[in-house]
Amino acid sequence: xxxxxxxxxxxxxxxxxxxxxxxxxxxxxxxxxxxxxxxxxxxxxxxxxxxxxxxxxxxxxxxxxxxxxxxxxxxxxxxxxxxxxxxxxxxxxxxxxxxxxxxxxxxxxxxxxxxxxxxxxxxxxxxx
Numbered sequence: 001x002x003x004x005x006x007x008x009x010x011x012x013x014x015x016x017x018x019x020x021x022x023x024x025x026x027x028x029x030x031x032x033x034x035x036x037x038x039x040x041x042x043x044x045x046x047x048x049x050x051x052x053x054x055x056x057x058x059x060x061x062x063x064x065x066x067x068x069x070x071x072x073x074x075x076x077x078x079x080x081x082x083x084x085x086x087x088x089x090x091x092x093x094x095x096x097x098x099x100x101x102x103x104x105x106x107x108x109x110x111x112x113x114x115x116x117x118x119x120x121x122x123x124x125x126x127x128x
Contacts, residue, residue: 007021008020009021009022009023009024009027010022010023011024025060025062025072026060028060028072028075028116029058029060029075031112032058032075032077032112032113032116032122033056033057033058033079034056034112035112035113036056036077036079036107036110036112036113037056037079038110039107039109039110040054040081040095040106041054042106043094043106043109044088044092044095047091047094047095049088049091050083050088051081051088052082052083052084053081053082054079054080054081054082055082056077056078056080057077057078058075058076058077059075059076059077059078060072060074060075061074061075073120074120074121074122075116075120075122075123076122076123076125077113077124077125078125078126078127079124079125079126079127080126080127080128089128092126092128093128096126096128103124104124104126107124
């Protein structure tokens with residue numbers, strides 16, 4: 001087991017000063033894209049497929065609840081695989097095919113996203 005290095009989570013109210021680290025909402029978005037990216041790569045590796053690069057972004061939307069408190073409404077994830085190999089791009093579709101529950105195949109092996117989806121709507125888009 002590896003010990004995690006220090007991580008500073010910055011919930012600074014004064015947005016004019018430089019932040020020390022991500023806020024908790026950004027950290028949640030990072031956890032989701034990390035898990036989904038790892039699951040996507042795992043699916044590709046099982047098929048002996050490799051990418052040149054993989055980018056992932058999480059766009060977090062907020063709302064105010066009936067008491068006026070800010071909450072996370074949804075998290076939209078975009079995964080962008082890059083490769084010069086057209087065969088790899090064609091076969092990537094095996095990992096992103098939609099299952100009966102509406103999720104993509106590779107999402108099944110992600111621990112974080114299905115857990116969070118029970119409380120926060122998360123959409124996932126793979127842009128190939």
